[in-house]
Structures are given as structure tokens and as C-alpha cells.
Amino acid sequence: MNADDVTEVLDFVELMFPDQDFPEQETDRWILLLQRQPGTLADGKEAVLELASRQGFVKPHEVITEIKRIRDKRLADVPVFEVPDFDDDDHYRPELLATLSRIADGGQGLAQISQTPKELEAGEPDRAYEASVLARAAVHGTDPEFVRQRDASLRVFCEWCKAGPGEVCTVGDEPTLVPAHHCRLVKAGVVEDVPRPSREEQIALLEADIAKGKP
Numbered sequence: 495m496n497a498d499d500v501t502e503v504l505d506f507v508e509l510m511f512p513d514q515d516f517p518e519q520e521t522d523r524w525i526l527l528l529q530r531q532p533g534t535l536a537d538g539k540e541a542v543l544e545l546a547s548r549q550g551f552v553k554p555h556e557v558i559t560e561i562k563r564i565r566d567k568r569l570a571d572v573p574v575f576e577v578p579d580f581d582d583d584d585h586y587r588p589e590l591l592a593t594l595s596r597i598a599d600g601g602q603g604l605a606q607i608s609q610t611p612k613e614l615e616a617g618e619p620d621r622a623y624e625a626s627v628l629a630r631a632a633v634h635g636t637d638p639e640f641v642r643q644r645d646a647s648l649r650v651f652c653e654w655c656k657a658g659p660g661e662v663c664t665v666g667d668e669p670t671l672v673p674a675h676h677c678r679l680v681k682a683g684v685v686e687d688v689p690r691p692s693r694e695e696q697i698a699l700l701e702a703d704i705a706k707g708k709p
């Protein structure tokens with residue numbers, strides 16, 4: 495966000511969170527943090543509005559997380575764009591990133607890439623979706639598998655932290671650093687459910703280790 499956008503978002507924060515104090519030092523902190531966040535003025539306002547609808551006070555990282563969520567959702571909803579020539583590496587990456595940032599800003603994707611009937615029949619992975627996974631992984635510096643697992647988990651409710659569909663799992667108030675809680679990944683069909691050993695089995699394993707002289 496540029497400096498003007500951040501100033502306008504901050505005005506909006508003050509408007510929407512009337513009980514919160516914003517001393518000058520605090521405002522400087524907000525400006526520094528929000529300026530680093532990719533996004534448009536509209537993203538910032540949408541994030542603030544969303545947060546104000548469910549809480550009375552707000553921290554900069556909550557706005558940043560909400561902006562990311564809004565932009566990621568657009569990318570997940572519109573994984574439809576023209577894939578430039580994969581062999582042309584010099585142009586492919588910048589073009590793909592430019593297209594993705596346009597979609598994340600709320601713009602339109604380009605032409606739809608459809609799978610050939612043969613690919614569909616063979617259950618080939620959706621090329622457009624895979625391209626979106628790779629690009630989002632590159633943008634956030636994460637593993638593509640992380641993005642796939644998170645996308646899948648967002649479709650189902652998390653029994654562990656009670657995150658609803660579309661909401662990222664949380665630990666305390668913070669978004670979790672793993673794609674989602676294990677039980678949610680199992681529910682989404684992303685990972686296999688490995689039953690935990692029972693208490694008796696765990697004790698037996700520990701005793702066996704002690705008997706072998708392991709710490």
C-alpha cells in the first residue's frame with residue numbers, strides 16, 4: 495500500500511474503532527507495518543470493516559492478516575488466467591506474478607485455461623489451479639504443498655479451533671503456522687488419519703526405551 499492509501503486506511507481505522515486510542519507513536523508503527531503490505535486502498539478498508547464487525551479493538555497484524563486473507567480468497571476463487579509460454583522462463587514468471595497481483599487486487603483473470611477432455615478423464619491435476627498454487631507459494635515464500643493443504647482445509651469446518659469454512663485455523667488469536675489443524679486436514683482428505691498410540695501403548699513404548707537404556 496502506498497503512503498496515501500495507508501493514511502486513508504488509518505483514518506478509517508479511527509472511524510471504525512472509536513474506543514481505541516491512537517497516540518502518535520502508535521500511528522507511526524501502523525504506517526510502517528501497513529506500507530509493507532501489498533494491497534489496494536479498497537483491500538485495507540474492506541479488512542478494517544470486516545474486523546470492526548466482530549471486535550472493538552484492532553492491532554496492525556490483524557489488518558495485515560485480513561488483507562492477506564481477502565487477497566488469497568480472490569486468488570483461490572479465480573484461479574483462471576492465461577498461462578504464458580512455460581518454456582519462456584524470462585517472461586513467464588513476471589507475467590504470471592503481474593497477472594496474479596491483478597487478480598488479488600480484485601481485477602479479472604484473463605482467458606480460462608481448460609483441461610482437455612483427455613486430461614479430465616485421466617484425473618490430471620487442474621493446470622490453472624496448479625499454476626495458482628505455485629504462484630501463491632512463490633509470493634508467500636512457502637511450499638506449494640502448504641498452499642494445497644490450506645486451500646483444501648478451508649473448505650471444511652475445524653473441530654479443533656472451530657474455524658469455519660474460509661477461515662484459517664488459529665492458535666490463540668494468531669493464525670496457525672501449519673496449513674491447518676491435523677483433524678481438519680484429515681477431514682479435508684488431505685492427510686491420512688494416523689491413530690495416536692493409546693496411553694497404555696505410550697507407557698509400554700517408554701518402558702521399552704528405558705529398558706534399552708535410552709533416555
Ligand SMILES: [Zn+2]
Nearest residue numbers: 652655663675
Ligand atoms: Zn483448526
